[in-house]
Amino acid sequence: MGSGFTRTLYDLYVTDPARPARPPRSETREVVELRSIRQSHPELADAIDMQIELLELHRRVQGRVPLPWFELNENIVRTHNGSGERLLVRQIADVMRRHGALEDADYQRIQTIGRDMSLLDYAERWYRSGVHRHSVAAIGLPHHQISTEAHENPDEALDQVLALAMRPWMTRCAEAMQPRTELALWTRSHCALCGSEPDFAVITPAAERHLICGRCALRWKFEPLTCPYCGNSDRSRITSFATPDGQYRVYACDECHRYLKAYDARRATRPVMPVVDSVATLPLDAYAMQRGYS
Ligand SMILES: [Zn+2]
Ligand SMILES: [Zn+2]
Numbered sequence: 003m004g005s006g007f008t009r010t011l012y013d014l015y016v017t018d019p020a021r022p023a024r025p026p027r028s029e030t031r032e033v034v035e036l037r038s039i040r041q042s043h044p045e046l047a048d049a050i051d052m053q054i055e056l057l058e059l060h061r062r063v064q065g066r067v068p069l070p071w072f073e074l075n076e077n078i079v080r081t082h083n084g085s086g087e088r089l090l091v092r093q094i095a096d097v098m099r100r101h102g103a104l105e106d107a108d109y110q111r112i113q114t115i116g117r118d119m120s121l122l123d124y125a126e127r128w129y130r131s132g133v134h135r136h137s138v139a140a141i142g143l144p145h146h147q148i149s150t151e152a153h154e155n156p157d158e159a160l161d162q163v164l165a166l167a168m169r170p171w172m173t174r175c176a177e178a179m180q181p182r183t184e185l186a187l188w189t190r191s192h193c194a195l196c197g198s199e200p201d202f203a204v205i206t207p208a209a210e211r212h213l214i215c216g217r218c219a220l221r222w223k224f225e226p227l228t229c230p231y232c233g234n235s236d237r238s239r240i241t242s243f244a245t246p247d248g249q250y251r252v253y254a255c256d257e258c259h260r261y262l263k264a265y266d267a268r269r270a271t272r273p274v275m276p277v278v279d280s281v282a283t284l285p286l287d288a289y290a291m292q293r294g295y296s
Contacts, residue, residue, distance in 0.1 A: 033057060035278045046284060052101035053281050059093055060170045087125070091167045092116040098163065108159035115160065124157075128164040132217050133197035165217060172196060172218035179220060188222045191230035195220045200230050203264035204274040205251065211264060214276050232258035250283050254295045261295040263287075 029037075033054055040050045095112045098104040104112070115121050179185065179195050188194040193215035201216030203224075211226040227242070228235040234257040241254040248269065254261040263283050265274040 030057065030061065031272075032275050032278050035272070035275060036281065039278070039282050043282075043285075046281060048101055049281050049284055052097060052103060053277060055097045055101075056094065056166060057277065059090065059097065060166075063090065064170045064174070087167060088116045088121050091121060091163055094163050094166045104159060104163075112160055112163055124160060125164055125168070128161050129168075129196075131161065132199075169217070176215065176218040176220035185220075185222055189224070191224060191228075191233070193218060193220050194222060200224075200262065202274075202276050202280055203253075203262055205264050205266045205268060207268050209268065213262075214274070219276050227253070229253070229255035229258060229260070230262060231255065231260045234258065245286065250279070250286060252286055252290055254290060254293070259295050261290045263290075 036050050036054055036057075040047055092113055095104060095109055095116065099106070099109040115124060176195055185194060191213065192199055196215060196218045198215050198217040200213035202214040204212050204214060204221065205226075206212060209226075210223050212221045213224045213230055214221050224230060225235065227237050227240055229240060232255060234240065234255050236257075239256040241256060242251060243254075244251045244266070249266060251264045251266055252261055253264065263280075263286055265279045267274055
């Protein structure tokens, strides 16, 4: 790992709290979509308002995301100066607590972690937990030593905050990898870039199902009726249902009892937007959970 890398991450996260805020730019398409969902679904207002604030935090750092770096591994979180990252972690925790998405005790703990250097250790552990036991050997990436210790002592609240803090950088890498033709050869159920699980999917106009990584938002084609979590491909053991408007579909596995939501882009007027669509489908989560899936 060269020093260029650490400089890269440093640049991304350096935010100067003393600098006056920039005037607001025009709203992104995602924010426009979220506001329109808020109109038709006032019951989602809390989740939507939180997401809009998180998108704004991301947008502030996204302007500084430099050239993509393909050497993605746990070292991405090692930086000689993590002050900017620590600030972002604390800001995200603030937003989440204000919207009731973080318990007080978790908030206090994360603020403390966000102030000291142990954050880097936690961030590394978070990254390794996403890599799972998969090897991220795809597409010319070097093989990395995968540790399983990351599965011990999960800390969901902190992991959620770290995932949001790393997202601008992770998605920038995924955007750079997305057009590579080798990606079409990837047939596994975990992400070719970061090794994480998919947490959303899109049905393309050609009726293919593409999985979307929960951490970096990379998309890749996967068999339409195989459970990406356990590999079950027995159609009679996959329960699939659509929303009345046909916009979303749920694939629920009767083997491992997990489910995956998908955006059906076949008749849609806009492309899939994972951040927007995961909020818009919160009622589907409730429905799937009531039916015993998780
Ligand atoms: Zn990924
Ligand atoms: Zn399954």
